[in-house]
Structure formats: C-alpha cells, structure tokens
Amino acid sequence: MQKISLDGFWKMSxxxxxxxxxxxxxxxxxxxxFENDVIEDPFYGENDQLYRDLSLDDCVxxxxxxxxxxxxxxxxxxxxxxxxxxxxxxxxxGRVLAVTNNMHRTYRYEIKGMLKSGxxxxxxxxxxxxxxxxEEQAKDPLWGVTSTIQGYGHLRKAHHxxxxxxxPQLPDMGIWRSVTIYGYEVGKIEEVQVLQHHLPDSxxxxxxxxxxxxxxxxxxxxxxxxxxxxxxxxxLVSEVESSDVISLRxxxxxxxxxxxxxxxxxxxxxxxxxxxxxxxxxxxxxxGLRTMTMHREKxxxxxxxxxxxxxxxxxxxxxxxxxxxxxITRPTYETTExxxxxxxKANYNCLRVWxxxxxxxxxxxxxxxxxGLIVWQDFMFACGVYRLTKKFQNNITAEFIxxxxxxxxxxxxxxxxxxxxxxxxxxEWAIPKDERLRMDYLLMYEKLxxxxxxDYDPQTFYWPASPSSGGxxxxxxxxxxxxxxxxxxxxxxxxxxxxREHYFRFASEYGMQAFPDLKTIDSFLPKDQYNAFSPVMENxxxxxxxxxxxxxxxxxxxxxxxxxxxxxxxxxISQVFQAETIRCAVEHFRRNRGRCMGSTYWQxxxxxxxxxxxxxxxxxxxxxxxxxxxxFYSQVLVSAYEEGNIGHIHVTNDRVADFxxxxxxxxxxxxxxxxxxxxxxxxxxxLSASHVLDVSIEPYLSAYGDERCLYLAYELxxxxxxxxxxxxxxxxxxxxxxxxxxxxxxxxxxxxxLEVTLSSDAFAKAVGLQTKTLDLIFSxxxxxxxxxxxxxxxxxxxRSDVVLTKEMLTEELYxxxxxxxxxx
Numbered sequence: 104m105q106k107i108s109l110d111g112f113w114k115m116s117x118x119x120x121x122x123x124x125x126x127x128x129x130x131x132x133x134x135x136x137f138e139n140d141v142i143e144d145p146f147y148g149e150n151d152q153l154y155r156d157l158s159l160d161d162c163v164x165x166x167x168x169x170x171x172x173x174x175x176x177x178x179x180x181x182x183x184x185x186x187x188x189x190x191x192x193x194x195x196x197g198r199v200l201a202v203t204n205n206m207h208r209t210y211r212y213e214i215k216g217m218l219k220s221g222x223x224x225x226x227x228x229x230x231x232x233x234x235x236x237x238e239e240q241a242k243d244p245l246w247g248v249t250s251t252i253q254g255y256g257h258l259r260k261a262h263h264x265x266x267x268x269x270x271p272q273l274p275d276m277g278i279w280r281s282v283t284i285y286g287y288e289v290g291k292i293e294e295v296q297v298l299q300h301h302l303p304d305s306x307x308x309x310x311x312x313x314x315x316x317x318x319x320x321x322x323x324x325x326x327x328x329x330x331x332x333x334x335x336x337x338x339l340v341s342e343v344e345s346s347d348v349i350s351l352r353x354x355x356x357x358x359x360x361x362x363x364x365x366x367x368x369x370x371x372x373x374x375x376x377x378x379x380x381x382x383x384x385x386x387x388x389x390x391g392l393r394t395m396t397m398h399r400e401k402x403x404x405x406x407x408x409x410x411x412x413x414x415x416x417x418x419x420x421x422x423x424x425x426x427x428x429x430x431i432t433r434p435t436y437e438t439t440e441x442x443x444x445x446x447x448k449a450n451y452n453c454l455r456v457w458x459x460x461x462x463x464x465x466x467x468x469x470x471x472x473x474x475g476l477i478v479w480q481d482f483m484f485a486c487g488v489y490r491l492t493k494k495f496q497n498n499i500t501a502e503f504i505x506x507x508x509x510x511x512x513x514x515x516x517x518x519x520x521x522x523x524x525x526x527x528x529x530x531e532w533a534i535p536k537d538e539r540l541r542m543d544y545l546l547m548y549e550k551l552x553x554x555x556x557x558d559y560d561p562q563t564f565y566w567p568a569s570p571s572s573g574g575x576x577x578x579x580x581x582x583x584x585x586x587x588x589x590x591x592x593x594x595x596x597x598x599x600x601x602x603r604e605h606y607f608r609f610a611s612e613y614g615m616q617a618f619p620d621l622k623t624i625d626s627f628l629p630k631d632q633y634n635a636f637s638p639v640m641e642n643x644x645x646x647x648x649x650x651x652x653x654x655x656x657x658x659x660x661x662x663x664x665x666x667x668x669x670x671x672x673x674x675x676i677s678q679v680f681q682a683e684t685i686r687c688a689v690e691h692f693r694r695n696r697g698r699c700m701g702s703t704y705w706q707x708x709x710x711x712x713x714x715x716x717x718x719x720x721x722x723x724x725x726x727x728x729x730x731x732x733x734x735f736y737s738q739v740l741v742s743a744y745e746e747g748n749i750g751h752i753h754v755t756n757d758r759v760a761d762f763x764x765x766x767x768x769x770x771x772x773x774x775x776x777x778x779x780x781x782x783x784x785x786x787x788x789x790l791s792a793s794h795v796l797d798v799s800i801e802p803y804l805s806a807y808g809d810e811r812c813l814y815l816a817y818e819l820x821x822x823x824x825x826x827x828x829x830x831x832x833x834x835x836x837x838x839x840x841x842x843x844x845x846x847x848x849x850x851x852x853x854x855x856x857l858e859v860t861l862s863s864d865a866f867a868k869a870v871g872l873q874t875k876t877l878d879l880i881f882s883x884x885x886x887x888x889x890x891x892x893x894x895x896x897x898x899x900x901x902r903s904d905v906v907l908t909k910e911m912l913t914e915e916l917y918x919x920x921x922x923x924x925x926x927x
Contacts, residue, residue: 104285104286104287104288104291104383104384105174105177105286106283106285106286107168107170107174107284108281108282108283109128109166109168109182109225109281109282109283110128110129110281110283111127111128112126112127112128112166113125113127113128113164113165113166113278114126114164114165114166115132115135115162115164115165115277116162116163116165117132117161117162117163118160118161118162118163119160120160122141124136124139124141125138126164126277128164128166128277128278128281128282129186129278129279129281129432130277130432131188131275131276131277131278131279131431132157132158132162132229132275133154133157133158133273133275133430134275134277134430134432134433135277136157137430142157145271145429145430146271146429146627146711146712147626147627148628148632148639148642149638149639149642151272151273151642151711152271152272152642154273155271155272155273155274158231158232158233158273158274158275158276159231159233159234160231161228161229161230161231162228162276162277163226163227163228163229164226164227164229164277164278165224165226165227166224166225167222167223167224167225168223168225169221169222169223170219170220170221170223171220172220174218174284174286175215175218175219175220177215177286177287177288178287178288178289178317179213179215179286179291179317180213180214180215180218180286180287181211181212181213181214181284181285181286181287182195182200182211182212182214182282182283182284183209183210183211183281183282183284183285184203184209184210184278184280184282185209185280185281185282185283186206186280186281187203187206187227187229187278187279188206188260188275188276188277188278188431189203189204189205189206189229189232189258189260190204190230190232190258190276191203191204191227191228191229191230192227192228192230193212193225193226193227193228194227194228195214195217195218195223196217196218196219196223196224197224198217200212200214200217204259204498205260205498205499205501205502206259206260206279206461207259207261207461207462207483207502207506208498208501208502208505209505209509214284225282227278229276229277231276232258232264232265232274233252233274235258236252236253236254236255236257236258236265239254239257240253240254240257243490245257245487245488245489246488246535247486247487248267248268248486248487249648250267250268250645250646250647251265251267251272252265252266252272252274256487256489256490259483259498259499260274261426261431261459261460261461261483262459262460262483262485262486262487263426263459263460263710264429264431266645267645268645268646268647268648268652269425269646269706269709269710269713269715269716269717270425270429270645270709270710270711270713271429271645271711273429275429275431277432279431280432280464287317287383288317288383289316289317289318289376289383289384290314290315290317290321290378290383290384291314291315291316291376291384292312292313292314292374292376292384292386293313293315294312294313295311295312295313295372295374295386295512296311296508296511296512296559297309297310297311297372297388297390297512298310298311298561298562299392299393299394301392301394304354304355305352305353305354305356306352306353306356306392307350307351307352307353308327308336308350308351308352308353308372309348309349309350310325310348310349310350310351310372310374311346312325312346312347312348312349312374312386313345314343314344314345314347314376315345316345316376318378320378321343321376321377321378321383322339322340322343322376322377322378323339323340323343323347323349323374323376323377324337324338324339324340324373324374324375324377325337325338325339325340325351325374325375326373326375327351327353327370327371327372327373328370328373329357329371330368330369330370335351335353336351336352336353337351338351353370353392356392357392358391358392358393359392359393359472359514360393360412360413360475361410361412361417361452361453361476361477362447362450362451362452362474362475363450363452363475363738363757363758364412364415364417364452364475364759367391367472367473367474367475367514368391368392369389369390369472369473369514370390370391370392371387371388371389371390372388372389373385373386373387374386374387388512389469389472390512390514391472391513391514391515392514393514394412394413394414395410395411395412395413395477395516395563396410396564397409397410397411397518397564397566398410398416402698404606404608404698405582405583405584405608406572406583406584406585407608407700408584408585408586408608408609408700408701409608409609409700409701410453410477410517410700410701412477415759415790416790417477417700418693418696418699418701418702418757418790419453419477419479419609419700419701419702419703420450420452420689420702420736421446421451421453421455421476421477421702421703421707421736422451422454422703422704422705422706422707422718423454423455423457423611423612423703423704423705423707424456424457424463424706424707424708425457425459425460425706425708425709425710426460426461426710427708427710428710428711428721429710429711431461434464436466439463439464439466439467439470440466440470441723442707442719442723443467443470443471443474443476444474445719445723445725445729445880446476446707447474447475447476448880448899449718449729449730449733450732450733450736450737451707451732451736452475452476452477453476453477453478453479453703454471454476454477454478454707455478455479455481455569455611455612455703456478456479456480456481457481457485457523457706458481458482458483458484458520458522458523459484459485459486459523460483461483462506462509462510465509468510468513468515468516469513472513472514472515476515477517478513478516478517479517479518479520479569479611480510480516480517480518480519481520481521481522481523481569482503482519482520482521482522483502484522484523484525484547484548485523485524485525486523486524486525487525488525488534488537488543488544489543489544489547490539490540490543491543491546491547496551499547500551500555503552503555503556503559504555504559507519507555507556507559508559511559511563516563517563517564518563518566519552519556519560519563519564519565519566520565520566520568520569521547521548521549521552521566521567521568522548522567522568523568523569524568524569524570524588525544525568526544526548526567526568526570526571526574526576526579527568527570527571527588529541529544529576530579530580531579531580541576545575548567548568548574549567549574549575552565552567553565566585569586569588569611570585570586570587570588570611570612571585571586572584582605582606582607582608583606584608585609586607586608586610586611586701587605587607587608587610587611587612588611588612588613589602589605589607589610589612589613590612590613592613592615592684592688593613593614593615593616593659593716596655596658596659598662598663599663599683599684599687599688600687602688602691603687603691603744606695606698606699607692607699608699608700608701609699609700609701609702610688610699610701610702610703610704611703612703612705613688613704613705614685614704614705614706614716615659615680615681615684615685615716616644616646616652616655616659616677616681616714616715616716617656617674617678617681617682617715617726617727617728618635618656618673618674618678618714619709619712619713619714619715619717619720619721619724619726620674620722620726621671621674621873622722622724622876622878623712623720623722623724624640624643624670624674624712626712626722627639627643627712628640628643633670634670635653635656635657635670635673636651636654640653640714641653643712643713643714644656644713644714645713645715646715653714656677656714657677659680660676660680661837662835663683663836663837664676664679664835664836664921665836665837665924665926666926666927667924667925667926667927668925668927669925672919672924672926676921678726678727678728678871678885679727679869679871679885679921681716681718681726681727681728682726682728682730682731682869682885683731685704685718685728685731685732685735686731686734686735687744688702689702689704689732689735689736690735690740690742693740693742693757693792694742694753694755694792695792696757696790696792697791697792704718706718707719707729708721709721718732722878723878723902724878725880725884727869727871727884727885730881730883730884731885733883734827734829734883737826737827738756738757738758739754739755739757739762739787739819739821739826740754740755740757740827741754741766741795741818741826741829742754742755742829743815743829743831744831745831745832745833748799748800748801748833749797749798749799749800750797750798750799750800750815750831750833751797752766752768752794752795752796752797752798752817753792753793753794754766754785754792754793754795754819755787755791755792755793756787756788756789756790756791756792756793758789758790759789760789761786761787761788761789762785762786762789762821763785763821764784764785764819764821764822764826765783765784765785765819765820766783766785766795766796766817766818766819767780767781767782767783767817767818767820768780768781768782768783768796768798768815768816768817768818769815769816769817770798770800770803770813770814770815771814771815771816771866772803772807772812772813773813773814773840773842773865773866774842775807776890778803778807778813779798781796781798783796800813800833810833810834811834811838811840813833814830814831814832814833814839814866815830815831815833816828816829816830816887816889817829817830817831828886828887828894829887830866830868830887830889832868836868836921841865841866841868841921841922842865842866842922843865843922843923844864844865844866844870844888844920844922845863845864845865846861846863846867846918846920846923847861847862847863848860848861848872848913848916848917848918850909850912850913851909853895853897855897856897856898857897857898857909857912858895858898859872859881859895859896859898859912860893860894860895860896861888861893861894861895861896862891862892862893863891864891865890865922866888866889866890866922867887867888867920867921867922868887868920868921868922869885869886869887869920869921870885870886870887870888870918870919870920871884871919871920872896872916872918873917873919874915874917875914875915875917876903876915877901877903877905877907877911877912877915878901878902878903879898879899879900879901879902879903879907879912880898880900880902881896881897881898881899882896882897882898882899883896898912
C-alpha cells in the first residue's frame with residue numbers, strides 16, 4: 104500500500120474576491136480568514152455578529168501535489184476525505200469527481216483514471232450553507248429552536264454552527280478532517296468488526312473481516328496482544344473470502360472498567376492482509392473486554408435505567424459534551440486530552456455526546472477508553488424536524504454506517520441514542536402537528552437506525568431519544584422511566600432545591616448558568632464594557648429567549664444570594680450558585696441510589712468564551728462547579744440537607760466493596776463556636792446509600808437566636824484519612840449572618856510541589872483561590888473553612904508557560920468568599 108497525505112498547505116479564496124490565502128488543511132473558512140488577518144478574532148466583542156454573513160459567500164480550496172509514476176501502476180488508487188463541510192464540489196485536474204452534502208460522512212473515490220504522473224491539481228468548491236438553508240426553508244419551512252438560523256434541518260451539517268443558546272452563529276465551511284490518497288496493489292481490508300461473547304472464565308472474540316483483494320494467494324493474519332505486547336491469540340487464514348469470520352479465545356481475561364471501578368485494560372487486535380510473505384495492508388484496533396448494556400426492569404417506582412457493566416450496576420456520573428471549539432479544526436489531541444483528563448480528575452465515569460454537534464474525533468474515543476469514561480453517543484439530530492425523503496434517508500443511512508463502523512469497537516461506547524429532545528418536542532413543545540413529520544420521526548429513530556445497528560453494531564444498546572421512556576411518544580420525559588431533561592430550575596425559574604422533589608431514573612440533562620473566569624471575560628470584553636449588561640457581555644450569553652441570559656443568571660442567583668455590586672463578585676457568586684445548584688441535585692440523586700442511577704449535567708465544556716452552563720470554560724479554566732463535581736462525584740460521598748430545623752446526613756458508597764468509616768459533626772454558632780458535636784461509625788454496603796444520622800438545631804434556637812446564626816459542619820473519615828469536609832446552612836445564603844472573614848494564604852514547598860495553606864478567623868463559605876494571570880488547577884477549591892481551621896491545598900497542575908515559584912504564586916494568589924463579597 105502507498106499513502107500520500109494531502110494535509111498541510113493549500114490555498115483558499117472566496118468567490119468574488121481577489122485573494123489567495125494560505126490554508127493549513129484541515130481547516131475552515133473562518134479560521135483561514137482569521138489566520139491571514141482578513142478578519143479579527145471572531146470571538147472578541149461582537150465580532151461574531153459582524154462576521155456571520157461572511158458565510159453567504161462560496162469559497163474554494165485548491166492544492167497542487169506530485170504523483171510518482173509508480174502510484175499509477177497500482178491496481179487501485181483512491182482518495183479519502185474524512186470530513187467535508189458541507190456542500191462540496193470536488194474537481195481533480197479540472198474534472199468533477201464528486202458532489203457532497205453531508206459533513207458527518209467519510210467519502211472515498213477511485214481516482215486512478217483521473218490522476219497523472221507529475222503535478223496534479225485538486226479543487227474543492229464549497230457553496231454557502233446560509234444561502235442553501237434559506238432557499239430550502241422558503242420552499243419547505245421546518246421547525247427549529249429560536250436561537251439558531253432557521254432551516255438547519257435541511258442540511259446534514261452540525262446544527263450548533265447555525266447558533267445555539269451557548270454558541271455563536273458562524274456557519275463555517277471547509278475541509279475539516281484529513282485528505283489522503285491510498286494506492287493498493289494486491290488488496291485491502293475494508294472493515295473489521297469484533298463481537299464479544301463472555302463466558303465464565305473466558306471471552307470468545309468473533310472477528311469479521313471484509314476484504315477486497317485482486318490477486319490470488321493473499322492471506323489474513325489475526326493477532327491479539329495484551330498491554331505488555333504478549334500474544335494472547337492468533338490465527339492465519341490461507342484461503343481468503345471477501346468476508347471472513349474467525350474466533351479467538353481469551354482465557355482469564357483482564358476486563359475494561361469505567362473510571363473508579365477498575366483498570367482500563369485494552370488489548371490490541373491486528374488484522375493483516377499478507378501477500379508473498381509481506382504485509383500489504385492492516386487494521387489495528389484497541390479493544391476492551393467488557394459487557395455493557397442498560398439495566399431495565401420493573402420496580403416499585405417504575406422502571407430502572409442504568410449502565411450494567413461486567414455485571415455491576417454503575418451510577419453514571421458526568422456531563423454533556425459539546426464541540427470543543429466553534430472553529431472546529433482547532434482542537435488537538437492535547438487539548439482534547441486535557442478536557443477528558445479534567446473529567447476523570449473530577450471523578451466522572453460518563454460523558455454524553457450531544458446530538459446537535461459532531462461525531463467526535465477518533466482521539467476523543469481513544470481517550471475515553473484510556474481514562475474510563477462511558478460514552479453516551481447521540482446521533483447528530485437535535486431540536487429540529489426532518490423530512491424523510493428517499494434522498495435524505497440514503498444520505499443519513501450512509502452517515503450512520505460510516506460512524507458506527509468507526510466508533511463501535513471502542514470499550515467506552517456505552518449506548519447509541521437516536522436524537523436530542525425530538526420525541527419530547529413532538530409531545531410537549533410548539534412543533535406544528537404534522538402527522539407526516541411524526542411518521543418520519545418514527546421511521547428514522549424507531550425503524551431505520553435500529554435496523555442499521557442490527558447489521559453493524561448489534562451488541563451496543565440503542566435508545567431512541569433523549570429524553571425518552573423507550574419510544575412511541577409515550578411519556579418521553581417521565582420521572583420514573585428512562586432518562587429526563589429537567590429545565591424548570593433554570594428556564595422555569597424554580598428554586599434549585601426543587602430537585603429534591605424528583606427521583607429521576609437518569610438525569611441526562613439539567614443545569615445552571617454562570618459567568619466564566621474573569622481572565623476569560625477579559626479575552627473578549629473591552630474595559631469600557633465591564634458590566635454584566637453591557638452589549639458585549641450580553642452578546643456573550645447566547646441564551647436570549649425570552650430575555651438575555653445574564654438577566655436570568657442574576658435572577659436565579661438572587662433567589663439564594665444577595666446581589667453583588669461589581670462584576671468581579673457577580674462572576675464569583677454566579678459560579679458558587681451554579682456549583683451549589685448542581686451539588687444539590689447530584690447529592691439528592693446519589694442519596695437515592697438504586698432509584699436514581701445517572702447524572703450527566705449540562706454541560707462540561709464551551710465552544711467559545713461565553714456565559715453558559717459549562718463547568719469548564721472555553722480556555723479550560725475550572726469554574727467552581729468543576730471543583731465541586733470532584734467532590735460530589737467522589738465514589739464515597741458524604742452529603743447533608745436541611746429539612747426545617749433538622750440536618751440529615753447520608754453516606755453513598757459507589758465502590759464495589761463495603762465502606763467502613765466515621766462521620767464527625769459539629770453544630771456551630773457564628774459567634775459562640777461549637778455548641779454540640781459527635782462521631783458515628785458507619786458501614787455502608789457496596790453500591791448503596793445509607794442515612795447516617797439527623798442533627799436538630801431546635802434545642803438551641805431559644806438560647807442562641809434563630810437559624811440564621813447556626814450551621815452544621817461535617818466530615819467523612821476512613822482510617823486515618825479525611826475524605827471530605829463540608830458544611831450545611833439551615834437558611835438560604837442571603838439570609839445567613841456571615842461575619843467578615845480574614846482569610847490568610849501561605850505558600851509552601853510540599854513533597855510533590857507547591858502547596859497553599861488557608862486559614863480563617865471566622866466561618867468562611869466557599870473560599871475560592873484565584874490567580875491574577877496564571878492558569879492553575881488546584882487539588883481542591885471553593886472550600887468551607889471553620890474558625891481557626893487550616894486547609895492545605897496543592898497546586899495540582901500549572902497550565903501557564905512558566906516555571907512556577909513560591910514567590911510568583913504568592914504574588915498571583917488572592918481569595919474570594921461569600922462572607923467578603925461587596926453586595927448592593
């Protein structure tokens with residue numbers, strides 16, 4: 104096999120402009136314009152609105168490349184486009200090779216007869232997606248959400264590129280994944296499918312290889328090796344058919360487990376096409392041996408819905424994932440790994456890939472395999488209706504096959520899901536009551552996709568929609584069956600403690616907005632706009648229905664907190680409120696483990712610098728919520744909630760072994776200190792939750808004033824280790840009588856790097872370590888400090904390009920706390 108990469112230097116021009124711009128493929132029009140200084144940063148100020156209509160233009164990418172005469176002597180020569188966005192006309196040496204209209208597909212074409220020895224010219228003309236959907240929408244109006252450019256359902260292009268309530272309207276175009284020429288002399292392996300059959304002490308792998316070969320005498324060699332490179336099993340097939348199936352047996356297999364449950368063990372499967380004792384083509388896959396499906400059975404509350412992995416019912420803990428950048432070719436392996444690693448650091452074991460974006464890169468799934476994150480994979484349909492013409496059906500069927508074949512072997516793949524919110528939308532939203540579209544919905548998600556999966560990935564669980572109770576428009580957002588999207592707390596202005604009134608089987612979408620890090624705000628905000636309601640700040644919150652999202656952020660926040668006076672404190676309190684909201688929900692779900700079995704909050708990441716629901720902002724900076732996620736997603740969780748004058752303390756154990764430890768508690772007064780205390784030994788069985796004790800403040804109210812002065816401090820210990828320290832208020836934060844707190848910071852050299860020691864002269868709530876210019880990740884943050892307590896926090900990671908010294912960190916650090924915010 105010969106291979107020529109066509110990535111790298113191309114030229115781009117826009118139709119009607121006298122220009123020839125350098126383009127580093129994979130890339131897109133907006134990225135090329137930005138890198139060539141034709142436009143300024145599209146994320147700064149209100150530039151996204153200014154530049155939106157640039158996508159009304161067509162653009163052309165061209166490349167010249169050399170072909171050796173030897174390539175033309177091979178039996179087959181193909182060109183492969185892994186991603187064309189979207190309306191592309193491909194010309195090779197002046198002749199039209201193909202016309203494409205789906206950015207989610209892979210395209211391969213035989214080109215031997217079009218190539219010539221020496222210099223060749225490749226041209227890809229992209230037609231405007233804006234003009235296309237406008238024309239199609241005028242002919243056939245299709246319903247879509249209001250934050251987008253209408254008509255996105257007409258085009259197989261990532262919907263978020265037409266805008267969403269967290270991202271700009273910049274419908275880009277370009278060559279967004281690699282372009283490669285392949286030459287084959289003897290044959291090639293078209294695909295490899297692996298089916299696992301788990302027996303008591305072994306796993307049988309049935310391996311299907313589809314082969315296209317042109318010469319007699321080819322052989323197929325199969326080899327399975329472990330992580331040490333030792334061969335576990337191998338086979339040689341001498342008489343190759345176009346479709347061959349062999350079986351390999353793995354005795355005493357090492358299983359793949361999600362994060363927190365065991366090792367992420369991966370075997371390497373290599374299928375090689377041999378000829379004349381040499382390898383002419385091969386396919387290499389890393390596979391994890393595991394069973395994974397959704398556990399569904401009737402119970403007293405309805406029907407269970409949880410991941411069952413290797414026989415263990417897993418409580419899914421994670422968030423929803425969206426594309427990592429509006430300029431979709433900019434993420435790298437390193438930036439994606441940083442995000443996935445941050446998820447694992449926060450004790451995630453699951454990510455839901457949302458259906459309005461992209462099927463992620465191979466790197467994404469490899470990293471989820473490595474870090475142990477179960478992938479809930481939506482097909483790319485979200486919040487829109489689609490007309491199932493024969494042409495559209497053929498198009499999406501090819502899309503499904505391309506992506507199923509690419510993704511199916513990954514150990515992390517937990518389920519396929521038909522769409523985001525469309526079943527729910529047909530039942531409860533203002534979608535026009537078009538029975539033909541309803542029938543098209545059923546044909547797409549409850550017939551077409553299951554049929555394709557039956558052929559190409561029969562061992563992965565399929566779910567028709569999110570949310571759903573199983574399909575057929577029957578209670579698609581039911582608390583007691585399937586998964587739920589709950590938005591009354593944010594969009595409906597309900598108080599966040601309303602989460603405690605619900606016992607969702609799997610909460611796959613819910614959230615609360617907060618401002619991003621101040622350094623992120625400074626990246627897009629001119630100094631004369633430093634106000635939450637300035638035009639630029641409002642532009643960087645895309646949730647505008649029915650009012651700008653920044654208004655909603657503060658309206659929701661003031662249910663629990665007083666209104667801060669300046670933007671810096673508004674940013675801080677919005678993040679603390681966001682964190683408290685999601686903690687309230689997750690701790691409630693986990694206290695009811697067995698009934699509730701999944702939490703993927705909306706959302707983990709941003710695709711540009713914005714006020715949103717994300718727990719990590721666009722530049723990778725952790726908001727308060729991500730630090731609290733590390734605590735509320737810990738495998739052993741101590742949690743408490745108030746009910747009137749009683750504080751209820753619980754321990755949830757998601758380990759596969761029993762937990763044996765102690766809960767210590769102190770009932771405290773803001774002025775008089777500790778009023779009562781205790782210690783309780785706890786043994787919590789594996790994979791269960793236990794109520795530990797109740798603490799009442801009733802006996803102390805007459806002598807010590809009201810509940811505004813009392814708080815409960817509690818901690819969880821195991822042997823000599825303290826696993827968690829938290830506190831509970833019996834009133835909302837804005838009603839509590841916080842004293843001003845003098846929080847001191849000391850930086851020391853620790854055994855594994857720099858450490859920060861915090862202490863306070865008063866009870867201090869949500870003490871947040873902040874840095875002026877550097878980007879750091881701490882081992883913990885936004886902690887509650889008891890009077891006189893010291894808390895040591897390590898610098899876990901330095902993400903700025905500096906050698907961090909003790910002096911530098913001392914100069915950089917400052918703290919915020921709920922106590923010391925300047926309120927209106």
